[in-house]
Amino acid sequence: MVDQNQILGLLKTVVDNELNMDIVTAGMVRSLRVDGSSVYVNIALTSDKCPMGQKIKEEVEETIKSMEGVESVNIELSAMNADEQNALLEKLKERGSRAAAPAPPEKLPKKDIKQIIAVLSGKGGVGKSTVTSMLAVELSRRGFKVGVLDADITGPSIPKMFGVIEAPFVLEGRIIPASSKGGIKIMSMNLLLGGEEDAPVIWRGPLISSAIRQFFTDVDWAELDYLVVDLPPGTSDAQLTVLQLIPVDGIVVVSSPQELASVIVGKAVTMSKRLAVPILGVIENMSYVKCPHCGVQINIFGESRGHLLADGINTKYLGALPIDPALSKACDEGKIEEYTSDAFKAVAAKLLG
Ligand SMILES: Nc1ncnc2c1ncn2[C@@H]1O[C@H](COP(=O)(O)OP(=O)(O)OP(=O)(O)O)[C@@H](O)[C@H]1O
Ligand SMILES: [Mg+2]
Incomplete structure (x- = not known):
């Protein structure tokens, strides 16, 4: 039996290059279901016009297919609703403020x-x-x-x-x-x-x-x-x-x-x-x-x-x-x-x- 968590772990390697964030963290994996050797995934793109859609779909398919025990992958593309978009926005803001935090001043080397x-x-x-x-x-x-x-x-x-x-x-x-x-x-x-x-x-x-x-x-x-x-x-x-x-x-x-x-x-x-x-x-x-x-x-x-x-x-x-x-x-x-x-x-x- 293919393990759902294992699939999610692997999907973290698929990155939305526009967001510079993996699709799991970005909340784009809307649903994931395993039925025997078949995997059904719904990927919510940031909008239905998302230019990355096709590329993400191919990468998701390739990634899941590489797992042992998987014979078929069914991917459905959808678009995020307002709530999902807001949640993503919060994550991006949080990352932005982390990146903007001042770097600690450089300390002298500790010697011996x-x-x-x-x-x-x-x-x-x-x-x-x-x-x-x-x-x-x-x-x-x-x-x-x-x-x-x-x-x-x-x-x-x-x-x-x-x-x-x-x-x-x-x-x-x-x-x-x-x-x-x-x-x-x-x-x-x-x-x-x-x-x-x-x-x-x-x-x-x-x-x-x-x-x-x-x-x-x-x-x-x-x-x-x-x-x-x-x-x-x-x-x-x-x-x-x-x-x-x-x-x-x-x-x-x-x-x-x-x-x-x-x-x-x-x-x-x-x-x-x-x-x-x-x-x-x-x-x-x-x-x-x-x-x-x-x-x-x-x-x-x-x-x-x-x-x-x-x-x-x-x-x-x-x-x-x-x-x-x-x-x-x-x-x-x-x-x-x-x-x-x-x-x-x-x-x-x-x-x-
Ligand atoms: N427990 C103590 N018993 C008696 N005398 C003390 C004691 N602790 C400190 N002193 C005396 O109090 C004075 C002030 O102490 P010290 O110079 O260590 O303070 P400090 O916090 O370093 O002061 P500063 O802020 O000016 O550097 C010194 O003369 C010291 O000998
Ligand atoms: Mg002193």
């Missing part, structure tokens, strides 16, 4: 880097650079080859947290990144500014994107298991510039309990949609303090909202980090690699497994 994780936040000062550094340190402790790209070219934080002042140098046209005490490769605009770490860098968009391009392309990162990217704060434009160039695999969102969850949700969702990059999870930083005497947790900003935020973005909640004076001290003294925290270990375990 296995995973690129970008750290994003809704507003400044919530601990993006701190989380970037802690994540890099945790990955390095796990034995991975790690690099940090400080894409926030306006601030001094990353080199300062690692206590790195040595400038990257150029060898045979390649920029060799600086290295932390623990062997984490670091590239930051600040390292190129000769230690004037408080000098603000005021650059316009095109310059930012060419600096970032160089940081990624011309820097000899060699083989890396992970590159963690610290994104600039502020407007989503600066962050977009970076994310459109660098082939990021996933975004980690850092928030603080004072932030308006809805604002970050909207921003993160827009960002990841526009870039087709998944959000790996949400970390709530500076979520609470622990009393140094009795160890009780005090939610000075009220209830944690990290869960709500993660739900809103449809992603994992990775956990909360306390305000820890030992952390800010480690950052200030350039000793982030000596800092350990159970809360961050738990967050990293959720993120990295």
Whole structure:
């Protein structure tokens, strides 16, 4: 017995050249009946004057006859009614809008880097650079080859947290990144500014994107298991510039309990949609303090909202980090690699497994 679905599958190879669409998708196969070894098909042309009619008929006949078990093919040509024409019009419109959608901007090649994780936040000062550094340190402790790209070219934080002042140098046209005490490769605009770490860098968009391009392309990162990217704060434009160039695999969102969850949700969702990059999870930083005497947790900003935020973005909640004076001290003294925290270990375990 000849199978109807098999015939329909084969008829998808018959294309109406005027529509540039196969006759099944176009809704032109109005009826199909198999009776023993005979096949009866009704093909509805777009109009009774359709110039493609004869050609389509011949192709349909040839296609069905090529099937095993088919002895005769009876083809009737008809014309689409108004409903069928409208349905076809909708399909053509849908295809048109898909074709007209802007192509995603071209990203830089990924080089020898296995995973690129970008750290994003809704507003400044919530601990993006701190989380970037802690994540890099945790990955390095796990034995991975790690690099940090400080894409926030306006601030001094990353080199300062690692206590790195040595400038990257150029060898045979390649920029060799600086290295932390623990062997984490670091590239930051600040390292190129000769230690004037408080000098603000005021650059316009095109310059930012060419600096970032160089940081990624011309820097000899060699083989890396992970590159963690610290994104600039502020407007989503600066962050977009970076994310459109660098082939990021996933975004980690850092928030603080004072932030308006809805604002970050909207921003993160827009960002990841526009870039087709998944959000790996949400970390709530500076979520609470622990009393140094009795160890009780005090939610000075009220209830944690990290869960709500993660739900809103449809992603994992990775956990909360306390305000820890030992952390800010480690950052200030350039000793982030000596800092350990159970809360961050738990967050990293959720993120990295
Ligand atoms: N959990 C924490 N406990 C104590 N201090 C923290 C904590 N997280 C961050 N800090 C401190 O808060 C300050 C701001 O953090 P950080 O520079 O990481 O923020 P950011 O989001 O990168 O800021 P920007 O938007 O300016 O880049 C730093 O001095 C850092 O040491
Ligand atoms: Mg920062």
